[in-house]
Amino acid sequence: MGKLFGTDGIRGVANEHPMTAEMAMNIGRATAHLFKKRGHVPKIIIGKDTRISGYMLENALVSGICSMGVHAIMVGVLPTPGIAFLTGSMRADAGIVISASHNPFQDNGIKIFGSEGFKLPDETETAIEEIVFANNLHTLHPSPSELGKAYRMEDARGRYIVFLKHAFPKECSLEGTRIVLDCSNGATYRVAPETFMELGAEVTTLFDEPNGKNINLQCGSQHPEVLAKEVRKAKADVGFAFDGDGDRMIAVDETGAVMTGDRMLAICAASLKKQGLLTNNLVVRTVMSNIGLGLAFESLGIDSVMTGVGDGAMKKEGKPLSELAKIMKVFPQMLINVNVKSRPEIETVPEIMTAIRDTEKQLGSQGRVLVRYSGTQNMCRVMVEGPTPEETERRCREIAEVVDKTLNA
Secondary structure, eight states: OOOOOBTTBEEEETTSTTSSHHHHHHHHHHHHHHHOBTTBOOEEEEEEOSOTTHHHHHHHHHHHHHHTTOEEEEEEEOOHHHHHHHHHHTTOSEEEEEOOTTSOTTEEEEEEEOTTSSBOOHHHHHHHHHHHHTTOGGGSOOOGGGOOOEEEOTTHHHHHHHHHHHHSOTTOOOTTOEEEEEOTTTTTTTHHHHHHHHTTOEEEEESOOOOSSOTTTTOGGGOTHHHHHHHHHHTOSEEEEEOTTSSOEEEEOTTSOEEOHHHHHHHHHHHHHHHTOSGGGEEEEETTSOHHHHHHHHHHTOEEEEEOOOOOHHHHHTSOHHHHGGGSOOOOEEEEEEEOSOOOOGGGOHHHHHHHHHHHHHHGGGOEEEEEEOSSSSEEEEEEEOSSHHHHHHHHHHHHHHHHHHHTO
């Protein structure tokens, strides 16, 4: 049996396996079959970002879903969190996002949510794979009278904007606040500006003219340089850069300094703790988080747990973002992506493990090393944090060279 799902759904180059129209149709069939229940006609929400290949994959998924007697509801271009919200709000049986997140336009992906709007558990993804590769979907088709229908949901964006506005604290106002938005020519290009403007902010929007091929192109959360420059130029209070599907955000403070996601997490956690709203006094952070985040939580008396990979505080505190950011010291961090030919378990490669242990021994408590494979590409990510930028870069490059020599031999 083949393998489709990675750490964040199914990804690949559009029009190449597994991101082909044929495979998308079968994924639609398998998903519809899995969620179909006797005496109930399920419905599946389908949304996408702005990639040109989204049209091809959307139509293939809809065809597969309807062929199994399940209704497909197309919501068009919408951020991934919006599709998750609508899946639960519409009481749909599943939701599908067509996007490759922050990847370039030639890539695309399929991510599936359950009825509550959360990512499917591994066993459900495995069940979909088994159905796809069993090659017997043609024997499961219903009769012509039981085929599903396809609908377009015209007010999907409006519903999501209302939800976002209700999520913003009622006692806070954005009137008089200047905000610059980098929409990455992606899924947030209409939702984000409209939401902030309806909340009263003065909004300047960048990269909000998608053409199917310019998504994430030198813009968005991966490239906040233009945003930082515009924030300074406009004398704005804050800037936000989103990725292609709108589930990742990078902030820029009023001085043009780029705030890491870890700093934003520290700021929000501290604000919630102050209000008595931090559930269980606990924050969950990923293995990619900066070592400084853990130290900040310790100083704040906040518990945290580490997990694998897969905002109203500024107004509440009445302070600029640059002042709030001082809550956490960010240790220098460097990340090098190494394209690899093979992907053996890192722990089974002696050369790499020796390099990691030697570096960790030298860094001690002033740094750490993380080496992991990308969940969506043939790539090994080498991340090192250390006491100084120079030492961090040097040690990261040393490990990356070992990875390159070992896995590309």
